[in-house]
Amino acid sequence: MQVVTLGPVGTYSHRAARSVADDVSFRESVSAIVDAVADGEAERGVVPVENSIEGSVSESLDALTEADVAVVREVVTPVRHALLAQSENFSIVASHSQALAQCRDYLEREYPNATPEAVASTARGVERAREDPDVAGIGHPATAEPSGEGKTLQVLAEDIQDRSSNATRFLVIAPESERSDAGGKTSVVVYPSANYPGLLLEVLEAFADRDINLTRIESRPSGDRLGDYLFHIDFEAGLYEERTKAAIAEVEEIVANGWVRVLGSYDTEHVIE
Amino acid sequence: MQVVTLGPVGTYSHRAARSVADDVSFRESVSAIVDAVADGEAERGVVPVENSIEGSVSESLDALTEADVAVVREVVTPVRHALLAQSENFSIVASHSQALAQCRDYLEREYPNATPEAVASTARGVERAREDPDVAGIGHPATAEPSGEGKTLQVLAEDIQDRSSNATRFLVIAPESERSDAGGKTSVVVYPSANYPGLLLEVLEAFADRDINLTRIESRPSGDRLGDYLFHIDFEAGLYEERTKAAIAEVEEIVANGWVRVLGSYDTEHVIE
Known part of the structure; x- marks a missing residue:
C-alpha cells in the first residue's frame, strides 16, 4: 500500500x-x-x-x-525533540521556527549564547548540522544517524521540548469510497450557513443528549466571507451506532441551510518510539 | 509606543x-x-x-x-499574495510552504514547470528572488520594492492565493495591567478540568442564554495529558456589559474544578491596503 x-x-x-x-x-x-x-x-x-x-x-x-x-x-x-550536533561547540541552532519555540526554555537555559536560525523544516536544520560543525539541529533522536550520506551526529540532549508540546x-x-462505519471515533464538518446565538449550541446538544462526548471542536473560516465559520467536530462514538446516526440526522435538520460532511469513523493508534 | x-x-x-x-x-x-x-x-x-x-x-x-x-x-x-521575480524567466518558486500551498492552483495552472521550494518565510523567498533571476517569490505587492539594498522585482501577478485564504x-x-472592559468583542480561555458529555455545552449555554454570539471556538490540548483540552472562546459582547459578567460568573461555577481566564475586551481594526 x-x-x-x-x-x-x-x-x-x-x-x-x-x-x-x-x-x-x-x-x-x-x-x-x-x-x-x-x-x-x-x-x-x-x-x-x-x-x-x-x-x-x-x-x-x-x-x-x-x-x-x-x-x-x-x-x-x-x-521527542533532541539536540543534535557534531559536538558541543556550536553557535547556531537551526530548526523550524515552531520547533525552536517549543525548545526555547531549554535553549535559553543551557545555551544562552547560541543564535536561533529559522529554516524551512526540522530536517533541514539537522542537515545543516551535518554539513557545519558550528550548527546544531533539533530532531527525533533517531535522526542523528543519516538516512543516506552524511555525518552521524551526537545526541547532546533528549526531550528538550516544553511540557505542552x-x-x-x-x-x-x-x-x-473506503469510508468506514467502524471505530470508536468520528470526525464531521458542519457548516451552519447562519450565525445566531445558540446555533452551535443546538448542534452540540444533539450529541450531548445522546451521551456522546466531543473530543475536539474547531472553528474555521468558511472562505465565503469574514466571520462565516464552519466547525470541525470529533466525537467518541462510531458511525455504526444508532445514537450517532440519530445525532447526525438531528444536526442536518438544525443546519438545513448549510450542510454536514461525515469524514468517517476510525480507531486511534499510538506510535510509541 | x-x-x-x-x-x-x-x-x-x-x-x-x-x-x-x-x-x-x-x-x-x-x-x-x-x-x-x-x-x-x-x-x-x-x-x-x-x-x-x-x-x-x-x-x-x-x-x-x-x-x-x-x-x-x-x-x-x-x-494579498503577489508573484514577484526579476522577469518571467524563472524556474523555481521559493516561499513558505503554507504560502506555496495557498497559491498552488494558480502556480500549477500558470507555471506548471516551476519547482516549488520551501524556505523559512515568504520574506526569505522574496530575498532569494532579488538575488537570483531564476527564482520567484510570493509576497504582498508592496514588497516588490526593497526596504534597503537590493533589486526591485516585477509584480508578475496579484492576488494569486486561493479563495479560502x-x-x-x-x-x-x-x-x-492594561486589560480593558471596553470594546465589542471578548476573548476567554476555559479549562474545564473534566470531560463529560455536555460540559462544553453547559459552558456555551451560559452565553447563548444571554444572546451572546460566539465568533470562534477552538480546543487546545492542555498539555497535562492527551485528550485533556482547554477552550479558546471569542464572543461578541464587551466585559463592561452586565450580561457578559453574568455569563462568565456562570461559566466559573460550571468549571469549578478548572478555571476561566479573561484575556480582555477589544475592538476590531481592518487594515485595508
Missing part, C-alpha cells in the same frame, strides 16, 4: 506514515497529499491535525473539508 | 503591527513576542490567531493561555 505524507525522511509525519505502510513517499504540502489520495495516486495519506511543526493544521482541516477523502485512522506520536496527532486519509 | 511582532520587514505581521504604532521591532517566535510584552520589554505585541503563514496560531493560543498579558485589539488584514487575523497584546 502506498502512503504519502510530508517529508523529508525523519519527520514526525514520516514516522506516523510508517505505522500505516512501508511504502512512504513525500509531497510538498498538505493539500498535495489530500489531492494525491482523492485522485487515486496514493492509497493513503497522513496529515497533521494537532500540534504539528510540519505542515499546517489549518491547511489540513480546510483540505479535508473540500476533498473527496475519508478519515480511516488517527495516529498519535510523542514529540508532548504529542502530535495525525489523520490517515483514504479515498472516499 | 514600541510594538514587537514577527519579522522581517514586509510580513503580514509587520503590516498589522504598523497599524498599532510606527516603532516596530521583531522577535523570532510568538512565545518570544508574548514574553517581551509580559516582561515589559515592549508595550504591545502582535500575534497571529487565524490563517497565518507567519508563526503558529496554536503557539499563539498556548502562549496567551500562560502569560500575563491582555488582548487589547484585533487586526484583520487581507491576504482571503484574510488573516492578529491579536494585539499588552501587559495584563
Whole structure:
C-alpha cells in the first residue's frame, strides 16, 4: 500500500506514515497529499491535525473539508525533540521556527549564547548540522544517524521540548469510497450557513443528549466571507451506532441551510518510539 | 509606543503591527513576542490567531493561555499574495510552504514547470528572488520594492492565493495591567478540568442564554495529558456589559474544578491596503 505524507525522511509525519505502510513517499504540502489520495495516486495519506511543526493544521482541516477523502485512522506520536550536533561547540541552532519555540526554555537555559536560525523544516536544520560543525539541529533522536550520506551526529540532549508540546496527532486519509462505519471515533464538518446565538449550541446538544462526548471542536473560516465559520467536530462514538446516526440526522435538520460532511469513523493508534 | 511582532520587514505581521504604532521591532517566535510584552520589554505585541503563514496560531493560543498579558485589539488584514521575480524567466518558486500551498492552483495552472521550494518565510523567498533571476517569490505587492539594498522585482501577478485564504487575523497584546472592559468583542480561555458529555455545552449555554454570539471556538490540548483540552472562546459582547459578567460568573461555577481566564475586551481594526 502506498502512503504519502510530508517529508523529508525523519519527520514526525514520516514516522506516523510508517505505522500505516512501508511504502512512504513525500509531497510538498498538505493539500498535495489530500489531492494525491482523492485522485487515486496514493492509497493513503497522513496529515497533521494537532500540534504539528510540519505542515499546517489549518491547511489540513480546510483540505479535508473540500476533498473527496475519508478519515480511516488517527495516529498519535510523542514529540521527542533532541539536540543534535557534531559536538558541543556550536553557535547556531537551526530548526523550524515552531520547533525552536517549543525548545526555547531549554535553549535559553543551557545555551544562552547560541543564535536561533529559522529554516524551512526540522530536517533541514539537522542537515545543516551535518554539513557545519558550528550548527546544531533539533530532531527525533533517531535522526542523528543519516538516512543516506552524511555525518552521524551526537545526541547532546533528549526531550528538550516544553511540557505542552508532548504529542502530535495525525489523520490517515483514504479515498472516499473506503469510508468506514467502524471505530470508536468520528470526525464531521458542519457548516451552519447562519450565525445566531445558540446555533452551535443546538448542534452540540444533539450529541450531548445522546451521551456522546466531543473530543475536539474547531472553528474555521468558511472562505465565503469574514466571520462565516464552519466547525470541525470529533466525537467518541462510531458511525455504526444508532445514537450517532440519530445525532447526525438531528444536526442536518438544525443546519438545513448549510450542510454536514461525515469524514468517517476510525480507531486511534499510538506510535510509541 | 514600541510594538514587537514577527519579522522581517514586509510580513503580514509587520503590516498589522504598523497599524498599532510606527516603532516596530521583531522577535523570532510568538512565545518570544508574548514574553517581551509580559516582561515589559515592549508595550504591545502582535500575534497571529487565524490563517497565518507567519508563526503558529496554536503557539499563539498556548502562549496567551500562560502569560500575563491582555488582548487589547484585533487586526484583520487581507491576504494579498503577489508573484514577484526579476522577469518571467524563472524556474523555481521559493516561499513558505503554507504560502506555496495557498497559491498552488494558480502556480500549477500558470507555471506548471516551476519547482516549488520551501524556505523559512515568504520574506526569505522574496530575498532569494532579488538575488537570483531564476527564482520567484510570493509576497504582498508592496514588497516588490526593497526596504534597503537590493533589486526591485516585477509584480508578475496579484492576488494569486486561493479563495479560502482571503484574510488573516492578529491579536494585539499588552501587559495584563492594561486589560480593558471596553470594546465589542471578548476573548476567554476555559479549562474545564473534566470531560463529560455536555460540559462544553453547559459552558456555551451560559452565553447563548444571554444572546451572546460566539465568533470562534477552538480546543487546545492542555498539555497535562492527551485528550485533556482547554477552550479558546471569542464572543461578541464587551466585559463592561452586565450580561457578559453574568455569563462568565456562570461559566466559573460550571468549571469549578478548572478555571476561566479573561484575556480582555477589544475592538476590531481592518487594515485595508
